[in-house]
Amino acid sequence: MAILNILNYPDPRLYTVAKPVKEVNKAIQRLVDDMAETMYQAPGIGLAATQVDVHLQIIVIDVSEDKNRLQVFINPTVKASIGSREFEEGCLSVPGIYEQVTRAEKIIVEALDRDGNVFVIEAEGILSVCIQHEIDHLLGKVFVQYLSPLKQSRIKNKMQKRVRGR
Numbered sequence: 001m002a003i004l005n006i007l008n009y010p011d012p013r014l015y016t017v018a019k020p021v022k023e024v025n026k027a028i029q030r031l032v033d034d035m036a037e038t039m040y041q042a043p044g045i046g047l048a049a050t051q052v053d054v055h056l057q058i059i060v061i062d063v064s065e066d067k068n069r070l071q072v073f074i075n076p077t078v079k080a081s082i083g084s085r086e087f088e089e090g091c092l093s094v095p096g097i098y099e100q101v102t103r104a105e106k107i108i109v110e111a112l113d114r115d116g117n118v119f120v121i122e123a124e125g126i127l128s129v130c131i132q133h134e135i136d137h138l139l140g141k142v143f144v145q146y147l148s149p150l151k152q153s154r155i156k157n158k159m160q161k162r163v164r165g166r
């Protein structure tokens with residue numbers, strides 16, 4: 001396995017729209033495993049392929065306390081969204097920034113697992129937020145884009161300063 005490089009906002013590659021995975025083969029499973037290792041090492045609770053500059057519809061998530069419940073979503077689609085709720089979000093591509101975002105409270109998602117089998121999951125709480133956040137990445141969207149233009153430019157400046165300071 002390998003640790004992959006995570007793109008940082010406002011890298012324009014984060015705005016790429018991911019394509020569906022045609023076949024869950026060994027190469028895709030290797031990518032899934034590398035993404036999981038990258039997420040755990042960061043550490044984070046979710047990672048979309050977009051963030052490692054691979055523009056395929058793949059997400060890995062682990063919201064468990066002991067970090068032993070990996071969930072893989074390949075070609076995820078939201079079948080239903082129920083209610084709305086505000087939640088504080090962060091992102092491995094926007095380190096150090098945490099902001100409130102309003103999203104659906106509960107969602108029903110259909111996807112393929114690491115073996116290419118279809119499953120449907122009803123998610124609420126942090127898992128629901130995380131899935132919606134990661135699906136946004138696949139659509140080329142970063143969570144800060146929900147914030148006011150003023151906040152967005154402040155965050156951009158902060159991120160660019162951080163890069164120059166390295």
Ligand code: NI
Nearest residue numbers: 090091092093
């Ligand atoms: Ni993110």
